[in-house]
Amino acid sequence: MSKAIRxxxxxxxxxxxxALVWRLATPVDTNVHSKLGGRPVxxxxxxxxxxxxxxxxxxxxxTGQPRLVNIFASWCVPCVSEVKVLQGLKSRxxxxxxIDIRDRPADLTDFLARNGDPYERIGSDPQSQLQIALxxxxxxxxxxxxxxxxxxxxxxxxxxxxxxxxxxxxxxxxK
Amino acid sequence: MIAEAGLAALWLAAGxxxxxxxxxxxxxxxxxxxxxxxxxxxxxxxxxxxxxxxMLLLVFARSDMSVALVFENSHSAxxxxxxxxxxxxxxxxxxxxxxxxxxxxxxxxALFSRRTTERTLIAGLGSQAVLALGFxxxxxxxxxxxxxxxxxxxxxxxxxxxLQDPGLAFHPPxxxxxxxxxxxxxxxxxxxxxxxxxxxxLARAMRPWVLGAWILLTLGITAGSYWxxxxxxxxxxxxxxxxxxxxxxxxxxxxxxxxxxxxLAARGALKAWTMMLAVIAFSxxxxxxxxxxxxxxxxxxAFAIDPQRGTFLLVLLAIxxxxxxxxxxxxxxxxxxxxxxxxxSRESGLVVxxxxxxxxxxxxxLGTLYPxxxxxxxxxxxxxxxxxxxxxxxxxxxxxxxxxxxxPLLSWRSERRLIFRQLRIPALLGLSALVIxxxxxxxxxxxxxxxxxxxxxxxxxxVLPLVGRNPLRAPLAxxxxxxxxxxxxxxxxxxxxxxxxxxxxxxxxxxxxxxSVGPWLVQLEGVTPTAGKNFTAVEAELRATRGEGAVIxxxxxxxxxxxxxxxxxxxxxxxWNGQLYTVIGKSDASGGWQLRLWWKPxxxxxWAGGALIAMGGALALLGRIWRxxxxxxxxxxxxxxx
Numbered sequence: 176m177s178k179a180i181r182x183x184x185x186x187x188x189x190x191x192x193x194a195l196v197w198r199l200a201t202p203v204d205t206n207v208h209s210k211l212g213g214r215p216v217x218x219x220x221x222x223x224x225x226x227x228x229x230x231x232x233x234x235x236x237x238t239g240q241p242r243l244v245n246i247f248a249s250w251c252v253p254c255v256s257e258v259k260v261l262q263g264l265k266s267r268x269x270x271x272x273x274i275d276i277r278d279r280p281a282d283l284t285d286f287l288a289r290n291g292d293p294y295e296r297i298g299s300d301p302q303s304q305l306q307i308a309l310x311x312x313x314x315x316x317x318x319x320x321x322x323x324x325x326x327x328x329x330x331x332x333x334x335x336x337x338x339x340x341x342x343x344x345x346x347x348x349x350k
Numbered sequence: 351m352i353a354e355a356g357l358a359a360l361w362l363a364a365g366x367x368x369x370x371x372x373x374x375x376x377x378x379x380x381x382x383x384x385x386x387x388x389x390x391x392x393x394x395x396x397x398x399x400x401x402x403x404x405m406l407l408l409v410f411a412r413s414d415m416s417v418a419l420v421f422e423n424s425h426s427a428x429x430x431x432x433x434x435x436x437x438x439x440x441x442x443x444x445x446x447x448x449x450x451x452x453x454x455x456x457x458x459x460a461l462f463s464r465r466t467t468e469r470t471l472i473a474g475l476g477s478q479a480v481l482a483l484g485f486x487x488x489x490x491x492x493x494x495x496x497x498x499x500x501x502x503x504x505x506x507x508x509x510x511x512x513l514q515d516p517g518l519a520f521h522p523p524x525x526x527x528x529x530x531x532x533x534x535x536x537x538x539x540x541x542x543x544x545x546x547x548x549x550x551x552l553a554r555a556m557r558p559w560v561l562g563a564w565i566l567l568t569l570g571i572t573a574g575s576y577w578x579x580x581x582x583x584x585x586x587x588x589x590x591x592x593x594x595x596x597x598x599x600x601x602x603x604x605x606x607x608x609x610x611x612x613x614l615a616a617r618g619a620l621k622a623w624t625m626m627l628a629v630i631a632f633s634x635x636x637x638x639x640x641x642x643x644x645x646x647x648x649x650x651x652a653f654a655i656d657p658q659r660g661t662f663l664l665v666l667l668a669i670x671x672x673x674x675x676x677x678x679x680x681x682x683x684x685x686x687x688x689x690x691x692x693x694x695s696r697e698s699g700l701v702v703x704x705x706x707x708x709x710x711x712x713x714x715x716l717g718t719l720y721p722x723x724x725x726x727x728x729x730x731x732x733x734x735x736x737x738x739x740x741x742x743x744x745x746x747x748x749x750x751x752x753x754x755x756x757x758p759l760l761s762w763r764s765e766r767r768l769i770f771r772q773l774r775i776p777a778l779l780g781l782s783a784l785v786i787x788x789x790x791x792x793x794x795x796x797x798x799x800x801x802x803x804x805x806x807x808x809x810x811x812x813v814l815p816l817v818g819r820n821p822l823r824a825p826l827a828x829x830x831x832x833x834x835x836x837x838x839x840x841x842x843x844x845x846x847x848x849x850x851x852x853x854x855x856x857x858x859x860x861x862x863x864x865x866s867v868g869p870w871l872v873q874l875e876g877v878t879p880t881a882g883k884n885f886t887a888v889e890a891e892l893r894a895t896r897g898e899g900a901v902i903x904x905x906x907x908x909x910x911x912x913x914x915x916x917x918x919x920x921x922x923x924x925x926w927n928g929q930l931y932t933v934i935g936k937s938d939a940s941g942g943w944q945l946r947l948w949w950k951p952x953x954x955x956x957w958a959g960g961a962l963i964a965m966g967g968a969l970a971l972l973g974r975i976w977r978x979x980x981x982x983x984x985x986x987x988x989x990x991x992x
Contacts, residue, residue, distance in 0.1 A: 178683075181678065181679040181682040181683065182679045184626065184629075184630075184675045184678065184679075185675040185678075185679055188671055188675055189672075191719065192664065192667075192668050192672075194719065194722050194723055194726050195640075195664055195722070196664065198722055198726070199661055199664065
């Protein structure tokens with residue numbers, strides 16, 4: 176048996192191991208990224224989530240200045256901490272609209288009373304239809320929409336306090 | 351205390367494995383006398399792992415929620431059998447089971463192996479100890495099954511309800527026994543490469559281990575295929591899923607090894623090749639475990655995803671397989687090939703068998719890892735699925751099945767007779783299958799048609815080794831081979847029938863509506879809510895008829911609350927000529943229910959074939975053991991001891 180053949184298995188093994196190491200070193204991104212980045216928000220109207228608050232429709236998102244659209248729900252645990260960060264953004268003058276997913280008005284009232292209410296408008300999306308149309312796969316997620324109603328950025332997961340400067344820059348860029 | 355006792359046993363076993371390895375090095379460097387305690391050490395090490403595993407079973411049986419693993423994977427409301435099965439239905443527990451089997455296999459090798467030289471056995475036991483040592487380290491440093499929680503939580507977090515199935519109690523243990531049984535072949539091969547004693551005695555020592563592991567792998571794959579068939583509710587028996595491939599690859603290597611080993615045992619030929627296969631078979635088992643446990647390939651089976659553990663397993667894999675391949679590269683040259691053989695001979699038949707099996711193994715290996723390579727090189731994501739595997743491996747498997755009928759008829763070294771004469775009847779049967787399918791089913795795809803042809807031929811060809819001699823005097827091993835080869839024909843018939851004649855129907859039905867599938871009319875009588883011990887469910891009542899009489903089927907959808915999960919429990923009715931397979935899905939707003947119905951003619955033959963193959967293996971194993979008993983008692987008498 177020639178030397179080349181005898182060492183072939185070892186060489187093959189090395190190749191496989193290199194590929195496996197590469198895979199372990201670059202973890203797979205399991206997030207679902209929206210295909211709507213850089214494209215206008217799909218046309219929609221939603222029922223009001225609360226009688227005391229105006230609802231959101233696609234025309235409300237093209238107002239000449241960038242807005243933050245937050246997809247949330249009262250049953251979503253990370254949303255509780257996120258709302259506090261959103262309050263901070265609101266106090267810096269960021270207009271925020273909420274899309275409330277699969278929720279009940281009583282629970283939502285309770286959630287806002289307990290954790291604060293950073294939203295200008297809240298629309299109710301009881302069957303996740305708008306959420307799916309936006310290309311969002313979970314709560315919480317947020318979209319930055321510019322003054323012409325074009326989606327500029329998708330944030331997957333809760334906006335943490337450490338994300339605030341980045342969000343502000345993105346909003347600035349969207350102007 | 352129980353958990354701590356288990357942990358202590360594990361540490362002690364690890365210490366003994368290290369000692370065992372040290373003994374091997376000393377023995378091979380100086381004299382074999384040093385390794386006198388080796389067998390005892392191996393046995394005690396195996397016993398300690400059994401203790402550790404028993405402790406784990408105990409904490410699961412008692413639902414001791416202060417043990418983190420029990421908390422994460424069990425629940426006090428779970429049926430008792432699934433509490434116990436939960437012990438290995440998770441990462442840590444299954445790794446403990448793996449190392450237990452590894453160490454116990456080492457203990458059995460130490461107790462019962464009399465065939466190899468003492469030197470090779472010592473080297474083999476040392477290699478087995480190194481294998482175990484790596485997995486002890488993995489358990490103790492990266493996945494301790496006995497870690498405690500403080501304070502102890504009130505109740506556990508349940509178990510993946512898909513795994514709450516009798517299949518779970520047997521499927522992973524069977525596969526693991528098979529995987530790890532191959533570790534002995536690996537260790538013996540490494541031992542023999544170290545000592546340079548690759549001969550027919552080594553092959554005979556390996557044979558019961560490989561045969562036993564192969565039987566269990568066959569059973570495990572067959573059972574796993576049936577489990578996926580009825581539990582996942584997709585109506586398929588094989589999905590070419592990475593985790594399924596992970597169990598198929600060691601089986602392919604073990605099948606090749608099983609055949610080449612016989613050449614080494616009988617003729618002393620194919621030395622290097624057999625050693626290579628022994629190394630590859632267990633390496634494939636480790637690759638399989640690595641793929642499942644690291645979650646590196648996305649799969650419906652990926653239950654544990656943890657890159658750190660993946661790294662640990664990969665390091666072990668690289669060390670063990672790398673060391674064995676290096677040893678092979680360095681020592682392979684010194685292996686003298688045994689008795690020569692001619693172009694037409696049983697040896698060459700087995701070489702062709704091995705070549706085809708290896709190519710299929712390569713195809714499966716490539717298909718499983720190809721997406722990874724492509725993504726590494728180009729960043730493009732893709733998946734390789736059934737069309738590739740069926741189109742590439744299918745024809746090769748058919749060619750192999752044709753040769754299965756020829757190989758056993760050849761004689762060792764050189765074949766001068768015209769064996770094709772013997773194959774007249776099988777060939778005639780194959781030809782008539784071709785004509786019949788042409789007439790009755792002119793539109794079926796070429797692969798299933800060839801499947802029928804080859805199966806018809808092989809059913810007759812497989813029994814030829816028993817023809818022309820007194821079948822009762824034929825060795826059990828020959829009976830085993832005939833049975834296993836018949837199993838291929840039977841399984842092939844099932845696969846071809848399923849591919850050619852299955853009918854599928856997806857539809858929405860309101861109570862009272864009727865759907866048709868194949869020869870059946872299926873009426874939805876009604877849907878009622880029901881409940882089990884730890885789930886709620888809806889149950890459909892289906893009334894199926896094909897002419898006379900009717901059968902009632904009750905497929906269910908289960909809703910588990912902890913964790914919230916939904917599973918489809920298919921209802922399957924088996925008839926002599928096929929299975930009616932029904933699944934109920936979701937309801938829509940108008941009160942209709944999704945129904946999925948399949949009529950699968952002769953599909954059960956697939957698993958019957960698998961069972962026959964395993965039974966054939968079991969017969970051969972029994973035959974080898976009996977013959978060995980007889981021979982050894984004969985030797986005793988000859989030597990005047992009795």
